[in-house]
Amino acid sequence: MKVQRLGVGPRMSKIVRHNGTVYLSGQVGLDGNSDIREQTRTMLANVDALLAEAGSGRDQLLSATIYLRDIKDFEAMNEVWDAWVPSGCAPARACVEARLARAELLVEVSVVAAAQ
Numbered sequence: 001m002k003v004q005r006l007g008v009g010p011r012m013s014k015i016v017r018h019n020g021t022v023y024l025s026g027q028v029g030l031d032g033n034s035d036i037r038e039q040t041r042t043m044l045a046n047v048d049a050l051l052a053e054a055g056s057g058r059d060q061l062l063s064a065t066i067y068l069r070d071i072k073d074f075e076a077m078n079e080v081w082d083a084w085v086p087s088g089c090a091p092a093r094a095c096v097e098a099r100l101a102r103a104e105l106l107v108e109v110s111v112v113a114a115a116q
Helices: 036-053 071-084
Strands: 005-010 015-017 020-022 061-068 091-097 107-114
Touching: 005 061, 005 071, 015 071, 020 036, 036 071, 071 091
Parallel strands: 061 091
Antiparallel strands: 005 015, 015 020, 020 107, 061 107
16 A cells, blocks of 8 residues: 655655554644643644544544653643543553643644554
8 A cells, every 4th residue: 555645744744644554743732821631632633633634533543652741741631531532442552751842832642543
């Protein structure tokens, strides 16, 4: 199968599809001035939109890597994450504390999913 790239920019593609697998670039919340819960909600809404564009969905998640600016936000982020992930469809996941690209960003996620 040929590699398909969507939303191609100079540094990255928003979506890459290959052999029935969907790879998303890192996604962040829309408003860097909001709290961790709101940034997580809007980040996951971005993931939903990109997965739909790629022909997948959150029930097809294979793995997720979550980056938190401060690990103290782990529980608050998980409140939103747990409500978002369909029951029985939790992906393999890692969550780490990391410096993000902009100081106002509190959370970022990179996901891999199966194409439907």
